[in-house]
Amino acid sequence: MSTSADFLEEASTSLGPRGFTRDSDLVEPWLTDWRGRFTGRACGLASPASTEELARIVRLCAAHNVPIVPQGGNSGMSGGATPDESGHTLLLSLRRMNAIREIDTEARRVTCEAGVVLQTLHEATEDKGLRFPLTLGGKGSATVGGLISTNAGGSQVLRHGSMRALVLGLEAVLADGQVLSMLTPLKKDNRGFDLKQLLIGSEGTMGIVTAATLKLLPAVAERVVIWAGLPSLGAARTLLLHCEDSVGNALEGFEVMPQACLDAVLKHLPSARAPLEGRHAWHALIEVVADRTSAATLRERCETMMAAAFDKDLLEDATMSASEAQAEAFWLLRESVAPAERERGPAVQHDISVPVEKMPEFVDTTAPMIEAKWPGTEAVAFGHLGDGNVHYHVIAPAVTDGLVWQKGEGKAISRYVHDLVTEWGGSISAEHGIGQLKRDELARLGDPVALSMLRAVKQALDPQGLLNPGKLV
Known part of the structure; x- marks a missing residue:
């Protein structure tokens, strides 16, 4: 054609x-x-x-x-x-549609167009003493429209939720060119379906997001970032619960990685150094924040939290950031895991979730199964333990042709991983969307009733099938 x-x-x-x-x-x-x-x-x-x-x-x-x-x-x-x-x-x-239309400091919300880059949004709101509480490694290129259409997550989901929880209003162009205008947020609105939620996470298949009204919070006045060494992923989960009990909503992030990931990052970043002297099976990066009303006591509360954790033998070692530069250095290690893994060679990556309480057992059970079924591979998991979402990578053995491996054994491994995730009641896509990469797997493993409803909505809103064909459904 x-x-x-x-x-x-x-x-x-x-x-x-x-x-x-x-x-x-x-x-x-x-x-x-x-x-x-x-x-x-x-x-x-x-x-x-x-x-x-x-x-x-x-x-x-x-x-x-x-x-x-x-x-x-x-x-x-x-x-x-x-x-x-x-x-x-x-x-x-949508990159030319990049205007920040309004920052309402009193209502603590921002209205901006779909092409606004996440980092630009951060900077604009910080200038007003506020912040948009979602960040990720690609903040310098990811746009608001893309984040909404994929329901992006990031490292602050533990406290603030994904984009679905942060979008207060939406503007979008539908498949026939009509404009859906729902930018004005209401605390209570019971006029039928929440139509904006049909578009959030729909990957451009139901409508094209053009602008959004987003939730803002007071700027962070103080933060403490802690690096902890742990004997197991199960111990990390126990430490997470302890931190939640100790500081409540001040706990903003809780990320985990195994020693193998840290080793790869240190090789990738020759100028970086390990936060702890010894080696540990698992590492946790913990971020605790405060606004100006509670900033003065934040460090004391963190010290109390970690002292109690040591008393309960919840961890092997830990260090607390002494400056903003050190806090950033800790986060750089976490954000460098993905590029460091790419340097190791071919791998298949999986963005998965299971119920939060099951994640340690899932990783401990399934990683040996995969490594036994495909000798020479290495299964590693890292990411957002607090919301049950880890990036589950299976690294190839030494191979002569990585592309051939990815299309052969790699594809079989991904299918097996998705089968395991489904058996454990999880999702094959936690925050990266389905796109065309996982469309067939969603069709194979998704609930038939849910898939039927998705397709019915798609047919109703886009009967010609012109919006992002070949993606999601």
């Missing part, structure tokens, strides 16, 4: 030279996903500068039956923003 000349001419006329291009030098960088697993083709790149321009181009696509693949920062992990190979699809960039 070829894209009609009429459509291309009308798109160019409608959006102008800044808003529509077919220049391969400008389009090509956005045709491959961040991980380099998927590459597609597109009939052009549309970059509208406003909701009105976006609505026009969507209506034009509907009239000419042209599929649309929305894209934010192109930093997704599941190929959800990459077109297929047909060349008939329009790649839709």
